[in-house]
Amino acid sequence: MIxxxxxxxxxxxxxxxxxxxxxxxxxxxxxxxxxxxEKFGAAMRGGAVSSHIRMFKGEDVAPVIPPGEADSVMxxxxxxxxxxxxxxxxxxxxxxxxIVPIYPVDVSSGRAKYPDVDExxxxxxxxxxxxxxxxxxxxxxxxxIKTVNSVMLGSLSGLMILPIxxxxxxxxxxxxxxxxxxxxxxxxxELGERAMKGKK
Amino acid sequence: xxxxxxxxxxRVLLMGNEAVARGAIEAGVQVVTxxxxxxxxxxxxxxxxxxxxxxxxxxxxxKVAFDLAVGAAVVGARSMATMKNAGLNWIMDMLMTxxxxxxxxxxxxxxxxxxGAHYSSNEQDTRFVAMYGKFPCLEPSNQHExxxxxxxxxxxSEKLELPVMVRSLTRISHSSGDVILGSISRERNRIxxxxxxxxxxxxxxxxxxxxxxxxxxxMERLPEEIKIVESxxxxxxxLRLEGELGIIACGIAHGYVVEALNSLGLRxxxxxxxxxxxxxxxxxxKLLRSSKKVLVVEExxxxxxxQVRDLAQREGINVKIYGRHKNSLxxxxxxxxxxxxxxxxxxFFEVKIEENEVPGAVLDDLVVPRSSMLCAxxxxxxxxxxxxxxxxxxxxxxxxxxxxxxxEQGGYGIYAKKVEPSFSTESKKYRIxxxxxxxxxxxxMGGGYGLAQGEFHAGYRDGTIVGLAGDSTFFHADLPxxxxxxxxxxxxxxxxxxxxWTAMTGHQPSPTTGEDARGGRAAxxxxxxxxxxxxxxxxxxxxxxxxxxxxxxxxxxMDVEGPKLVIAERFCTLQAIRLKQYKPKIMYKxxxxxxxxxxxxxxxxxxxxxxxxxxxxxxxxxxLCVGCGMCAQLCPTKAIVExxx
Numbered sequence: 001m002i003x004x005x006x007x008x009x010x011x012x013x014x015x016x017x018x019x020x021x022x023x024x025x026x027x028x029x030x031x032x033x034x035x036x037x038e039k040f041g042a043a044m045r046g047g048a049v050s051s052h053i054r055m056f057k058g059e060d061v062a063p064v065i066p067p068g069e070a071d072s073v074m075x076x077x078x079x080x081x082x083x084x085x086x087x088x089x090x091x092x093x094x095x096x097x098x099i100v101p102i103y104p105v106d107v108s109s110g111r112a113k114y115p116d117v118d119e120x121x122x123x124x125x126x127x128x129x130x131x132x133x134x135x136x137x138x139x140x141x142x143x144x145i146k147t148v149n150s151v152m153l154g155s156l157s158g159l160m161i162l163p164i165x166x167x168x169x170x171x172x173x174x175x176x177x178x179x180x181x182x183x184x185x186x187x188x189x190e191l192g193e194r195a196m197k198g199k200k
Numbered sequence: 201x202x203x204x205x206x207x208x209x210x211r212v213l214l215m216g217n218e219a220v221a222r223g224a225i226e227a228g229v230q231v232v233t234x235x236x237x238x239x240x241x242x243x244x245x246x247x248x249x250x251x252x253x254x255x256x257x258x259x260x261x262x263k264v265a266f267d268l269a270v271g272a273a274v275v276g277a278r279s280m281a282t283m284k285n286a287g288l289n290w291i292m293d294m295l296m297t298x299x300x301x302x303x304x305x306x307x308x309x310x311x312x313x314x315x316g317a318h319y320s321s322n323e324q325d326t327r328f329v330a331m332y333g334k335f336p337c338l339e340p341s342n343q344h345e346x347x348x349x350x351x352x353x354x355x356x357s358e359k360l361e362l363p364v365m366v367r368s369l370t371r372i373s374h375s376s377g378d379v380i381l382g383s384i385s386r387e388r389n390r391i392x393x394x395x396x397x398x399x400x401x402x403x404x405x406x407x408x409x410x411x412x413x414x415x416x417x418x419m420e421r422l423p424e425e426i427k428i429v430e431s432x433x434x435x436x437x438x439l440r441l442e443g444e445l446g447i448i449a450c451g452i453a454h455g456y457v458v459e460a461l462n463s464l465g466l467r468x469x470x471x472x473x474x475x476x477x478x479x480x481x482x483x484x485x486k487l488l489r490s491s492k493k494v495l496v497v498e499e500x501x502x503x504x505x506x507q508v509r510d511l512a513q514r515e516g517i518n519v520k521i522y523g524r525h526k527n528s529l530x531x532x533x534x535x536x537x538x539x540x541x542x543x544x545x546x547x548f549f550e551v552k553i554e555e556n557e558v559p560g561a562v563l564d565d566l567v568v569p570r571s572s573m574l575c576a577x578x579x580x581x582x583x584x585x586x587x588x589x590x591x592x593x594x595x596x597x598x599x600x601x602x603x604x605x606x607x608e609q610g611g612y613g614i615y616a617k618k619v620e621p622s623f624s625t626e627s628k629k630y631r632i633x634x635x636x637x638x639x640x641x642x643x644x645m646g647g648g649y650g651l652a653q654g655e656f657h658a659g660y661r662d663g664t665i666v667g668l669a670g671d672s673t674f675f676h677a678d679l680p681x682x683x684x685x686x687x688x689x690x691x692x693x694x695x696x697x698x699x700x701w702t703a704m705t706g707h708q709p710s711p712t713t714g715e716d717a718r719g720g721r722a723a724x725x726x727x728x729x730x731x732x733x734x735x736x737x738x739x740x741x742x743x744x745x746x747x748x749x750x751x752x753x754x755x756x757x758m759d760v761e762g763p764k765l766v767i768a769e770r771f772c773t774l775q776a777i778r779l780k781q782y783k784p785k786i787m788y789k790x791x792x793x794x795x796x797x798x799x800x801x802x803x804x805x806x807x808x809x810x811x812x813x814x815x816x817x818x819x820x821x822x823x824l825c826v827g828c829g830m831c832a833q834l835c836p837t838k839a840i841v842e843x844x845x
Contacts (some may be wrong), residue, residue: 012572013575035342035343036375036377048570063375067539068556079570085563091557104568106616107616109811124562127560145823
């Protein structure tokens with residue numbers, strides 16, 4: 001039985017796999033079975049990367065989420081948020097999105113047009129709850145631009161939509177980050193959390 | 201978590217490949233070899249983290265890795281060789297022969313297939329090889345089972361004295377799941393050699409009474425193989441009879457099938473299959489006899505489907521069998537998805553389905569492709585740019601034969617660009633719009649150096665013929681190819697892109713790294729010396745970050761008759777930054793007044809070079825720029841300049 005399922009989407013090199021493992025570890029602490037279906041880009045960096053996290057109990061499940069059934073999409077980049085939400089997000093689901101774009105070569109070479117971020121928000125809002133934030137700015141405030149994912153995870157926690165306690169999420173995060181960076185990541189988590197407080 | 205953590209019963213998150221590594225540790229593995237190949241590489245990476253007393257190595261290629269594993273098993277060690285689907289093709293010679301007489305220590309072949317070709321040049325199904333070689337193949341349905349089956353594979357191998365394949369695939373190997381740790385075996389097989397162990401000339405296929413007798417021995421193993429797979433315990437090869445129609449779900453298919461049945465509110469006789477070869481005949485017969493018709497759901501080729509059909513025919517059971525190939529309900533290419541499995545089951549049951557509502561479709565026209573790119577400051581960018589400029593100057597209609605590695609992205613193209621097929625009978629020149637359009641041919645490891653020679657000997661004279669390889673590929677597959685070019689005097693240009701790492705698969709050490717799998721010091725091979733020793737007379741090294749130097753080296757080589765080699769030598773930028781050997785100091789920016797919007801820096805293909813169409817101006821993304829300065833070198837108006845703080 002599926003308890004909760006979400007997509008973490010981003011661009012290769014942004015750390016979406018790492019952050020989905022943090023969430024999956026927290027789900028295990030919460031007592032769920034978990035499956036994380038990863039789709040790395042074709043190469044190590046630069047391609048679209050998404051992870052499907054499925055928390056469940058009992059009978060085996062497939063490694064990916066069926067179209068239109070994700071409870072939420074957490075996007076580290078807006079185009080990738082649109083890509084994941086367009087296929088997987090359910091009606092009434094949540095799209096949490098960092099608004100800072102990374103331009104693909106398809107756009108810079110003039111072969112495609114990068115979508116207007118406001119338009120992504122507007123259209124996604126027609127069927128889901130959308131929370132957009134500048135996670136890079138918050139990470140900078142926390143003290144390191146490398147803590148963008150901790151900001152995002154804090155925001156996710158602040159929305160209180162996961163069947164996972166704040167303590168389990170935060171402890172999994174701090175176990176997952178490089179030693180010596182716990183404090184700056186905790187701060188980033190809290191900044192993200194605060195940005196979402198009272199929004200849902 | 202430590203891969204060899206001694207806490208049986210603990211539930212942890214493991215990637216499929218880590219689960220396989222853990223299974224090998226629990227089984228008391230003694231020797232593990234492999235060559236990196238996505239999605240299989242993390243098995244050896246995980247094992248390399250352990251300090252336990254087994255030997256683990258990155259071998260130079262899969263063939264060598266497998267030969268080693270066989271040798272270890274001959275003297276009694278529990279051994280394992282790991283590889284991706286295409287890697288298995290390299291071990292066929294030894295594999296098809298070692299089964300004539302088998303092994304003493306447990307020998308496990310771990311192969312990660314890639315239906316959907318996420319990381320591979322084909323969708324081949326390696327399970328056929330188990331059928332071909334007549335040894336068992338085990339296929340997990342999830343990560344926990346991947347660990348368990350790896351452990352069981354060693355036991356089965358020793359019982360049968362045959363190699364056993366554990367077949368995984370991307371959605372297991374590169375997915376993670378909760379795995380329950382088991383206890384770690386501290387026992388080790390005794391290492392000993394006996395030339396006539398249980399059979400005269402056991403390890404020498406020609407030894408009397410010779411190969412045919414040993415082939416007979418292999419064929420006589422089959423009943424025992426079937427008995428073993430028949431007696432596997434829950435949750436493997438489990439059969440539940442609770443309907444009128446039957447489904448066989450092999451490996452990963454199980455999760456999809458269970459979810460589809462639940463969502464459609466259907467019940468079926470369901471065999472969860474974990475041994476695609478040989479199939480557990482009694483259980484399959486029970487299913488066939490209890491079902492009006494049967495659907496086989498498996499990833500890739502009809503390996504199970506064919507055997508079930510064969511069994512039904514042998515036993516005179518007239519049940520219609522559906523699958524992916526004959527009586528096809530799922531298309532015979534691409535990977536399984538919720539959609540194709542659900543549709544197939546609905547058609548099989550002749551019930552209507554409501555397709556999922558996908559409300560996100562309102563976003564569809566906003567979503568543009570994201571073609572993958574080399575990293576900012578990647579040395580391959582410089583090598584490709586120099587090659588592009590050299591060939592544009594005097595290569596006429598060149599053929600650039602590519603290969604497998606990060607630099608294969610030189611053939612990925614731009615997804616958003618539409619390309620029309622051509623039906624020309626003459627050689628045709630195309631404008632290269634970016635370094636991602638450099639490669640004319642690209643198939644497999646080592647293919648480029650060989651194809652180049654074939655094109656030359658066939659008489660292609662319309663332009664320069666180039667073969668490309670990275671440092672790891674050079675030693676993996678290209679040494680015989682170079683020897684061949686020297687002996688047969690092929691007039692081709694070889695390019696070796698030496699960045700000191702097997703980078704594409706996650707930076708495993710290559711023979712030019714000077715490091716072993718566990719991070720210890722290793723010998724470091726020099727491509728130039730090796731090529732000279734093989735008889736290549738013209739060998740030149742250049743630094744790809746210096747575009748002019750690189751281009752000159754290539755152009756000079758183009759004038760030389762016979763085989764010649766240019767080595768683009770620079771340490772992988774990403775790895776240099778990670779290892780703190782390189783710290784970006786200088787940053788670059790675009791002086792807008794000077795930028796004429798020619799987009800040459802965009803054609804260069806570095807992710808740090810971006811372009812604002814509204815302004816018709818280029819820019820440098822300071823978050824990505826690593827300060828290599830290559831774009832500044834190629835800018836025709838010198839608009840890209842150092843940022844002076």
